[in-house]
Amino acid sequence: MGHLVPRLFLCLTLALCPLLVRSENGPACGSLEINDIGDFRKLENCTHVVGHVRIAYVDFTALNLSLISFASNITEISDYLMVYRCPGLLTLESIFPRLRIIRGQALLFDEFSFVVYENRNLRELGLVELLRIQKGSIRIESNPRLCFVETVDWIFLMGNATRQHYYLKHNTPPSHCPICGSLSPDYGVNQNTSDYCWNLKSAQLRPQPPRLRNCPVACGNNGCDSAGKCCDRNCVTGCSAQNCTLCGNFKSRFGCVNQCLASYEIHKRQCITTKQCRDLGRIPLTQGYRCAEKCPGNQKEVLDAKGILHCQLDCSGDFHVTVAEDLEALQDCVKINGSLTIELTNIKVEALEVSLENIKEITGYLKVVHSGQLTSLTFLKNLDSIKGTKLVENKYALYVVNNHHLEHIWPNNHQVVVQSGSMYFHLNPRLCYEKIMALAPSLKSVQKVSVVDVSPNSNGERVICGAGVRSLNATVDDVNSTAVRILLDYMDWDGMETLMGYSYFYKEAPQQNVTMYDGRHGCGHDNWLMNVVITQSRRHVISGLKPYTQYAYFVKTLTRTDYHMQLDAYSTIGYFQTLPDRPSPVMKLHGSSELSSEILLHWWPPLRPNGVISKYVVTYEKQNVTEKQAKNYDNSSPQNFTQLDCQCVEEEPYYSGPQADDEDFYNKDQIAYEDALPNLIFVSRSQLSRVKKEFDKVIDYAHLIRTRKEEPPKPTTTTPAPTNESLENDRKAAENYEKFRLDSELSQRLAQDEGKEQYNLRHAMPKCQDSHASVGQQVEEKCVLEEILEGTQLPGNKHYYYMTNLEEASFYRVTVSACVEGVVNGCSTPTEVLLKTWSRTNRTNAN
Numbered sequence: 001m002g003h004l005v006p007r008l009f010l011c012l013t014l015a016l017c018p019l020l021v022r023s024e025n026g027p028a029c030g031s032l033e034i035n036d037i038g039d040f041r042k043l044e045n046c047t048h049v050v051g052h053v054r055i056a057y058v059d060f061t062a063l064n065l066s067l068i069s070f071a072s073n074i075t076e077i078s079d080y081l082m083v084y085r086c087p088g089l090l091t092l093e094s095i096f097p098r099l100r101i102i103r104g105q106a107l108l109f110d111e112f113s114f115v116v117y118e119n120r121n122l123r124e125l126g127l128v129e130l131l132r133i134q135k136g137s138i139r140i141e142s143n144p145r146l147c148f149v150e151t152v153d154w155i156f157l158m159g160n161a162t163r164q165h166y167y168l169k170h171n172t173p174p175s176h177c178p179i180c181g182s183l184s185p186d187y188g189v190n191q192n193t194s195d196y197c198w199n200l201k202s203a204q205l206r207p208q209p210p211r212l213r214n215c216p217v218a219c220g221n222n223g224c225d226s227a228g229k230c231c232d233r234n235c236v237t238g239c240s241a242q243n244c245t246l247c248g249n250f251k252s253r254f255g256c257v258n259q260c261l262a263s264y265e266i267h268k269r270q271c272i273t274t275k276q277c278r279d280l281g282r283i284p285l286t287q288g289y290r291c292a293e294k295c296p297g298n299q300k301e302v303l304d305a306k307g308i309l310h311c312q313l314d315c316s317g318d319f320h321v322t323v324a325e326d327l328e329a330l331q332d333c334v335k336i337n338g339s340l341t342i343e344l345t346n347i348k349v350e351a352l353e354v355s356l357e358n359i360k361e362i363t364g365y366l367k368v369v370h371s372g373q374l375t376s377l378t379f380l381k382n383l384d385s386i387k388g389t390k391l392v393e394n395k396y397a398l399y400v401v402n403n404h405h406l407e408h409i410w411p412n413n414h415q416v417v418v419q420s421g422s423m424y425f426h427l428n429p430r431l432c433y434e435k436i437m438a439l440a441p442s443l444k445s446v447q448k449v450s451v452v453d454v455s456p457n458s459n460g461e462r463v464i465c466g467a468g469v470r471s472l473n474a475t476v477d478d479v480n481s482t483a484v485r486i487l488l489d490y491m492d493w494d495g496m497e498t499l500m501g502y503s504y505f506y507k508e509a510p511q512q513n514v515t516m517y518d519g520r521h522g523c524g525h526d527n528w529l530m531n532v533v534i535t536q537s538r539r540h541v542i543s544g545l546k547p548y549t550q551y552a553y554f555v556k557t558l559t560r561t562d563y564h565m566q567l568d569a570y571s572t573i574g575y576f577q578t579l580p581d582r583p584s585p586v587m588k589l590h591g592s593s594e595l596s597s598e599i600l601l602h603w604w605p606p607l608r609p610n611g612v613i614s615k616y617v618v619t620y621e622k623q624n625v626t627e628k629q630a631k632n633y634d635n636s637s638p639q640n641f642t643q644l645d646c647q648c649v650e651e652e653p654y655y656s657g658p659q660a661d662d663e664d665f666y667n668k669d670q671i672a673y674e675d676a677l678p679n680l681i682f683v684s685r686s687q688l689s690r691v692k693k694e695f696d697k698v699i700d701y702a703h704l705i706r707t708r709k710e711e712p713p714k715p716t717t718t719t720p721a722p723t724n725e726s727l728e729n730d731r732k733a734a735e736n737y738e739k740f741r742l743d744s745e746l747s748q749r750l751a752q753d754e755g756k757e758q759y760n761l762r763h764a765m766p767k768c769q770d771s772h773a774s775v776g777q778q779v780e781e782k783c784v785l786e787e788i789l790e791g792t793q794l795p796g797n798k799h800y801y802y803m804t805n806l807e808e809a810s811f812y813r814v815t816v817s818a819c820v821e822g823v824v825n826g827c828s829t830p831t832e833v834l835l836k837t838w839s840r841t842n843r844t845n846a847n
């Protein structure tokens with residue numbers, strides 16, 4: 001590092017350092033995708049990349065790196081640098097020895113400007129000349145051999161450390177890495193070892209401002225020049241923004257600037273005048289102030305009177321937005337002459353807001369599908385009208401399907417007129433039917449929206465919709481070790497009118513603290529498991545559960561659709577625990593013999609105990625086998641497999657994509673909206689009780705009259721005073737009505753109890769009182785004999801056993817099984833091994 005100090009010194013004082021100036025006017029090239037060795041030719045002659053560099057799946061292992069040079073002259077990358085899965089690559093210094101700045105003007109996944117991920121052999125980053133990563137986050141992860149990661153001053157590199165982040169994970173731990181300057185041949189110089197370096201040879205370049213102390217407070221960490229003027233952070237190479245050789249953002253005639261104003265951006269790094277832009281044979285774009293080579297996707301070329309080329313916005317066509325690049329074509333559009341389809345894979349909603357905010361009109365249709373991360377369509381802030389000159393399936397101008405987190409449609413108090421065509425909404429589980437139907441008046445050519453177009457069943461079933469909420473009383477009726485029967489109260493008379501069935505939600509809950517919305521995350525999954533039952537039966541069996549495990553559950557009604565008020569009922573969250581069952585076999589059974597008469601046996605508890613292990617049972621007997629037979633003896637697996645014995649790696653039943661707390665889940669921000677839990681969910685108790693509608697039983701005629709009187713007063717002037725005759729008719733009508741109500745309620749109750757037997761749970765039979773009961777007796781009394789356990793019984797917390805008084809140099813067949821408390825014959829299938837005692841003769845020989 002000795003040679004670096006003088007150079008750095010020079011650069012700072014003269015600002016004329018040849019190295020720092022070199023790339024200033026070198027050739028630029030576009031984004032580079034390097035996917036095999038041959039692609040490195042693309043780096044030739046290139047000093048700055050306008051775009052990104054992605055190096056992925058390039059295998060360097062077979063190459064003699066001392067023969068081939070990949071060293072590029074690239075000093076700048078305007079967007080981002082990604083290096084992914086390049087085995088054999090040892091250092092980035094071999095590719096980017098001169099890289100000085102990564103600007104992060106466009107980011108990978110809208111977030112990262114520098115990503116080094118899963119490179120098996122990478123030892124060091126070695127970006128020895130890097131001075132700045134202006135925008136975007138840094139991710140150096142899962143490079144098992146990588147050192148000199150923590151030795152880089154990442155904060156120093158960042159353009160704005162309050163907005164950028166760095167993630168350094170799963171590389172070689174710093175404690176297993178050399179420190180800066182250690183092992184240097186030039187030990188003397190290294191006494192002044194810098195704390196920061198890119199590898200053993202190269203300290204990190206960290207040009208310091210001329211002064212850090214006694215500067216005006218406003219200068220902060222940027223320091224000031226000798227005159228006390230604050231240094232400009234945007235000048236990467238020095239202190240003054242006026243004559244800076246490398247600007248963090250843009251270089252203009254007036255020095256470093258953050259934005260090109262009244263000038264035109266070129267190569268994402270410089271602001272030039274109209275004339276300069278024209279002189280380069282390019283076109284200055286008034287929209288966005290760019291100096292472009294040709295008109296961008298959504299602008300067409302027009303010649304003015306003087307024959308000069310201009311670009312004019314042209315937003316015609318059918319636009320399909322899935323990734324951020326697709327938004328370019330829509331930039332600045334006010335009217336889309338065509339249709340817009342939104343099917344997001346990896347775009348931040350903010351990016352949509354920025355690009356689509358000007359759109360006022362779509363002449364065709366608007367289609368929003370499979371966009372899991374959208375919560376609303378409010379990014380179309382200024383959309384006023386969808387013309388519907390072109391329709392989806394010749395019918396729909398607004399087509400919204402399968403958007404898992406969509407909860408709202410347009411901005412509040414904003415109407416979007418649909419001139420022609422209808423709307424189609426399905427599979428938007430968090431979007432309430434009422435909100436969709438509220439759009440019906442804005443459909444100018446459609447009288448009635450049918451259930452086929454908008455279904456209350458396929459929308460909003462994951463939130464509580466509607467003005468009111470009914471409550472559902474769900475209780476656990478019976479449980480065995482793998483299943484539970486849930487019983488609901490009878491649905492009341494008018495509830496039955498709309499009832500189609502129920503959804504039963506359940507999940508493992510070690511603690512009784514779950515809420516209905518636990519485990520939601522941006523990929524569009526809930527981790528509640530769900531059984532949907534289209535029957536009016538008030539019983540349901542949830543099966544396939546784990547024994548001896550606590551679960552949480554709740555139930556929700558599925559109601560019919562053609563009612564304008566969808567009154568879904570929810571139960572509160574309840575808990576139950578499944579019963580214990582036989583455990584899986586004990587694991588890792590092995591023994592060691594130190595004495596010729598003893599074997600010390602060890603084992604691990606069962607993978608799935610399925611209850612409280614009350615004891616272990618150990619048996620052993622001498623086996624007359626030869627050495628050869630013993631070798632063939634399968635020591636590993638228990639003999640008779642049952643499903644419980646399966647030792648396979650547990651499936652993760654609730655795993656549905658990366659979890660929110662999973663670092664691998666790149667777009668963390670997508671789930672930020674999770675914090676804004678819909679306030680719909682927790683309907684207060686008082687509201688529940690108020691809304692719950694009890695059927696008014698008509699007890700007698702007097703009661704009927706009374707209850708009627710409580711109804712809002714009707715205009716009475718035209719009603720004649722009741723005569724005796726009319727009173728008698730009323731009485732009869734009330735009687736008939738009550739009869740009808742009772743009849744239909746009875747038949748509805750029968751319907752809800754239908755097929756009771758099919759919901760029975762199978763229970764393990766109890767043990768017989770008579771311990772010598774015959775098979776006939778067992779069948780008659782529905783009981784089982786308790787098996788007599790042979791062998792030594794040990795307490796359930798002991799996991800070893802000394803077998804003593806054994807014969808020397810002999811084989812023993814040993815079995816161990818685990819037994820669960822409270823389960824008849826609840827011992828696991830025995831796990832078996834063949835073990836041999838020490839031979840005294842051989843032992844002495846060995847000594």
Ligand SMILES: *[C@@H]1O[C@H](CO)[C@@H](O)[C@H](O)[C@H]1NC(C)=O
Pocket residue numbers: 041042044045
């Ligand atoms: C680099 O420049 C040389 C000389 O001008 C030229 O021969 C070569 O083709 C260029 N390489 C690339 C990849 O453009």
Ligand SMILES: *[C@@H]1O[C@H](CO)[C@@H](O)[C@H](O)[C@H]1NC(C)=O
Pocket residue numbers: 043044045046071072073
């Ligand atoms: C880098 O620049 C030097 C000097 O201009 C030149 O000799 C060399 O070929 C360039 N390398 C690449 C890969 O372009």
Ligand SMILES: *[C@@H]1O[C@H](CO)[C@@H](O)[C@H](O)[C@H]1NC(C)=O
Pocket residue numbers: 064065066067
């Ligand atoms: C690589 O090339 C150099 C120079 O020719 C040679 O000395 C070295 O042995 C080669 N290494 C391998 C692994 O082939």
Ligand SMILES: *[C@@H]1O[C@H](CO)[C@@H](O)[C@H](O)[C@H]1NC(C)=O
Pocket residue numbers: 160161162163233
């Ligand atoms: C850095 O970002 C923060 C947050 O956006 C902003 O408030 C601050 O002004 C920025 N600082 C600089 C030097 O640009």
Ligand SMILES: *[C@@H]1O[C@H](CO)[C@@H](O)[C@H](O)[C@H]1NC(C)=O
Pocket residue numbers: 191192
């Ligand atoms: C080490 O650095 C300090 C301050 O940066 C300097 O005063 C000192 O002379 C240096 N020592 C050596 C041996 O270079």
Ligand SMILES: *[C@@H]1O[C@H](CO)[C@@H](O)[C@H](O)[C@H]1NC(C)=O
Pocket residue numbers: 014015240242243
């Ligand atoms: C830097 O700019 C200032 C003000 O524009 C000027 O006075 C100074 O001479 C310049 N320095 C160099 C090295 O060009």
Ligand SMILES: *[C@@H]1O[C@H](CO)[C@@H](O)[C@H](O)[C@H]1NC(C)=O
Pocket residue numbers: 473474475489
């Ligand atoms: C719920 O049902 C159970 C069993 O049917 C009953 O004991 C309980 O009182 C009911 N609770 C309410 C609030 O109705």
Ligand SMILES: *[C@@H]1O[C@H](CO)[C@@H](O)[C@H](O)[C@H]1NC(C)=O
Pocket residue numbers: 511513514515518
């Ligand atoms: C429930 O409690 C456990 C243990 O206290 C905790 O780890 C878990 O995060 C809690 N879950 C919720 C949803 O609060």
Ligand SMILES: *[C@@H]1O[C@H](CO)[C@@H](O)[C@H](O)[C@H]1NC(C)=O
Pocket residue numbers: 624
């Ligand atoms: C053990 O097996 C061998 C051969 O299989 C037999 O000759 C011997 O008698 C057996 N010994 C006992 C004690 O069973």
Ligand SMILES: *[C@@H]1O[C@H](CO)[C@@H](O)[C@H](O)[C@H]1NC(C)=O
Pocket residue numbers: 639640
């Ligand atoms: C498996 O169990 C059956 C019935 O219990 C028994 O007849 C058979 O011998 C067992 N097989 C083994 C390999 O233990």
Ligand SMILES: *[C@@H]1O[C@H](CO)[C@@H](O)[C@H](O)[C@H]1NC(C)=O
Pocket residue numbers: 480481482483541543581760761762763764
């Ligand atoms: C629990 O009951 C269900 C339903 O009858 C049955 O399928 C299951 O086998 C039972 N579980 C056990 C361990 O017997």
Ligand SMILES: *[C@@H]1O[C@H](CO)[C@@H](O)[C@H](O)[C@H]1NC(C)=O
Pocket residue numbers: 809839841842
């Ligand atoms: C003792 O060891 C020898 C070889 O080391 C082996 O052939 C012999 O079977 C062993 N004897 C006993 C009793 O295990």
